[in-house]
Amino acid sequence: MKKRIIALLIGLVVGNNLVFSQQDSIHIGFILSDLYSARWYNDMIFFKERALEKGVKVTFIDCYDQIEKQKEAAIKLANIGVDCIVLVPIDSHDKQVVSIAKNANIPLVTYDRFLFDSDVKLCISFNSVKVGEMMAEQVMSKLESGEIFFLGGPKSDFNSTLVRKGVVSSLKDKRNNYKLSIKHATDWSEISAFIEVQNYFDENGSFPDAIICASDDLTKGALLAVEEKGYLGKVLLTGQDATIEVCKSILKDDVLMTVYKSNKKLAYASVDAILNMLKGNILEFNEEANTQFMQVPAIFEEPELITKENLVEVLVSKGIYSEKSLKE
Known part of the structure; x- marks a missing residue:
C-alpha cells in the first residue's frame, strides 16, 4: 500500500x-x-x-x-x-x-x-496483505508447481480475508503452476485447523504440497494432522505470529516460515x-x-519474515527468545 x-x-x-x-x-x-x-x-x-x-x-x-x-x-x-x-x-x-x-x-x-x-x-x-504475500512467495521459492491449500481463520475476522488476498494476488501470475484450494476454519484454534487438514486428507486421499496457514495456532493444528499420517517435513507449512512452538518447528525443518509481528x-x-x-x-x-x-x-x-536462516538472529537479537529456549 x-x-x-x-x-x-x-x-x-x-x-x-x-x-x-x-x-x-x-x-x-x-x-x-x-x-x-x-x-x-x-x-x-x-x-x-x-x-x-x-x-x-x-x-x-x-x-x-x-x-x-x-x-x-x-x-x-x-x-x-x-x-x-x-x-x-x-x-x-x-x-x-x-x-x-x-x-x-x-x-x-x-x-x-x-x-x-x-x-x-x-x-x-x-x-496483513503483505503477510499473505510473504507466505505465498516463500512457498513458491521452494515449490515450482503443485497443490497449495490456504487455511485461513474465520471469515468474521477480516484480517483472515486480507491474508488470503495477499496469497491469491501473489499466485495470480503463476496460476498455471499451482492448484489453489481455500478453506476458512471456524476459529483460530489448533483443533479447528487439525479438523480442516484432516478433512482435506480424507477428501483427497493425500495432503497438498503446501499448507499456507494464516496463524501459528492453525499451523500447530496442521502439524498434528500431517504428523499423524507420517507426512511431517514432507508438506510445506507456513504460519504467522512467531510463537515459540512454531519457531522450534522451523529450526527442525517441519515448518517453512512464520511472520513476526x-x-x-x-x-x-x-x-x-x-x-x-x-x-x-x-x-x-x-x-x-x-x-x-x-x-x-x-x-x-x-511484519517481518522469519525463516530458518534468520530466525535466531532476528528473534534473539530483539530479545523475543533466548537461544536456550529455542533449543529446549
Missing part, C-alpha cells in the same frame, strides 16, 4: 472535544478477544507496560472469543466512564460495541483487527497514539483504513 502521511488534529474528532491536561488521569478500557492465545496475552502485557510508563490506568476485559461478552464489556466500560475504548473485534461486521461507545461519547479504537461500516476514531494494525511495537504505538488523540495533539499516520463507512486514520506496522 502506498504510504502517505496524514496530519490530523484528533481533538476535533473525539466525542465532545474532550482534551486532557498533563495532570488529568486517563483511563483506557481494553476489550480483548481472548487470553487463551499467547498472542493476545503478550499484547495485554506490553500495552499495560507502556500505560504504566505513561501513568495511564487500563481496565482489560477478556471476552473468551464471544461477541456477546464484548457487548457486555463495552456496557461495563461505558458505565465506569473510561476515556477511550480499545477493541479487538471478534466479528468485523458486529457493531454493538460501536453503538455503545458512540452513545456514551467515548472514542473507539480498533486494535489489530478491522470493523466495517463503523465510526471508529483510529485503527492500529499490521499489513511485534506485539510490543503495536501495543506501545497504540498507547502513545491514544494519549495524543485524547490530548488533542497533532499526529502523523502512515495509512488510512476504509471501514466502508468512512476513511479512518490508521497506523500499520510492518
Whole structure:
C-alpha cells in the first residue's frame, strides 16, 4: 500500500472535544478477544507496560472469543466512564460495541483487527496483505508447481480475508503452476485447523504440497494432522505470529516460515497514539483504513519474515527468545 502521511488534529474528532491536561488521569478500557492465545496475552502485557510508563490506568476485559461478552464489556466500560475504548473485534461486521461507545461519547479504537461500516476514531494494525504475500512467495521459492491449500481463520475476522488476498494476488501470475484450494476454519484454534487438514486428507486421499496457514495456532493444528499420517517435513507449512512452538518447528525443518509481528511495537504505538488523540495533539499516520463507512486514520506496522536462516538472529537479537529456549 502506498504510504502517505496524514496530519490530523484528533481533538476535533473525539466525542465532545474532550482534551486532557498533563495532570488529568486517563483511563483506557481494553476489550480483548481472548487470553487463551499467547498472542493476545503478550499484547495485554506490553500495552499495560507502556500505560504504566505513561501513568495511564487500563481496565482489560477478556471476552473468551464471544461477541456477546464484548457487548457486555463495552456496557461495563461505558458505565465506569473510561476515556477511550480499545477493541479487538471478534466479528468485523458486529457493531454493538460501536453503538455503545458512540452513545456514551467515548472514542473507539480498533486494535489489530478491522470493523466495517463503523465510526471508529483510529485503527492500529499490521499489513496483513503483505503477510499473505510473504507466505505465498516463500512457498513458491521452494515449490515450482503443485497443490497449495490456504487455511485461513474465520471469515468474521477480516484480517483472515486480507491474508488470503495477499496469497491469491501473489499466485495470480503463476496460476498455471499451482492448484489453489481455500478453506476458512471456524476459529483460530489448533483443533479447528487439525479438523480442516484432516478433512482435506480424507477428501483427497493425500495432503497438498503446501499448507499456507494464516496463524501459528492453525499451523500447530496442521502439524498434528500431517504428523499423524507420517507426512511431517514432507508438506510445506507456513504460519504467522512467531510463537515459540512454531519457531522450534522451523529450526527442525517441519515448518517453512512464520511472520513476526511485534506485539510490543503495536501495543506501545497504540498507547502513545491514544494519549495524543485524547490530548488533542497533532499526529502523523502512515495509512488510512476504509471501514466502508468512512476513511479512518490508521497506523500499520510492518511484519517481518522469519525463516530458518534468520530466525535466531532476528528473534534473539530483539530479545523475543533466548537461544536456550529455542533449543529446549
